Amino acid sequence: MIALSADCLLFELASGESLPMSADMISVELMGESGGPFDQEFVSHAANAVFYYFKHELGRRSVSLGEFAEALERVLHGFKLPTQSSVCAAANAGRFDLLQLAESGEGCELFFFPRLRNELRLQLRDQPELLRFCSLRPCVKRLAGAERWCGRCQILHERIVEFLRHCLSAESLQPNCTLIVE
Numbered sequence: 001m002i003a004l005s006a007d008c009l010l011f012e013l014a015s016g017e018s019l020p021m022s023a024d025m026i027s028v029e030l031m032g033e034s035g036g037p038f039d040q041e042f043v044s045h046a047a048n049a050v051f052y053y054f055k056h057e058l059g060r061r062s063v064s065l066g067e068f069a070e071a072l073e074r075v076l077h078g079f080k081l082p083t084q085s086s087v088c089a090a091a092n093a094g095r096f097d098l099l100q101l102a103e104s105g106e107g108c109e110l111f112f113f114p115r116l117r118n119e120l121r122l123q124l125r126d127q128p129e130l131l132r133f134c135s136l137r138p139c140v141k142r143l144a145g146a147e148r149w150c151g152r153c154q155i156l157h158e159r160i161v162e163f164l165r166h167c168l169s170a171e172s173l174q175p176n177c178t179l180i181v182e
Helices: 024-032 039-055 065-077 084-089 098-104 109-124 136-144 151-169
Strands: 008-012 018-023 063-064 095-097 130-134 176-179
Touching: 008 065, 024 039, 024 109, 024 151, 039 098, 063 065, 063 095, 084 098, 095 098, 095 136, 098 109, 098 136, 151 176
Parallel strands: 008 063, 095 130, 130 176
Antiparallel strands: 008 018
């Protein structure tokens, strides 16, 4: 028997066959030619989250394609698509550019994380329903001193997102505040 790759799950098809697929492979398959309400990167991140849930949270090695699709559908339906009028009203509400924060100081992690926490606190003073932190990838590359995405960048990316989640849960007085990091 061939060992299953660490980044794969076995997807059980209706025909009884099982296909090993990674999170990236399944998100490409799901997007296909459709232009739906979500862009490709968004669906890819959602598929990665569902994949992680089955593989690491539930500890599963295999999942039926229908079960995976149902879980992904629940995740995507959890995001409310804004109407055109609400997009204009909330375009910059609660929005902060992480790259500006990385460029404003010495450009190292030592100063970045305390400034990020202070900025999050400032944003939370108005008790917004939505907090949006943008330019994460350029910020990470700047802090890592990398021109191309590398393993160090991925680790730093995950640290920043986890840091924001932790700070939001510790600092927020509004329990249903949504955090978007892009």
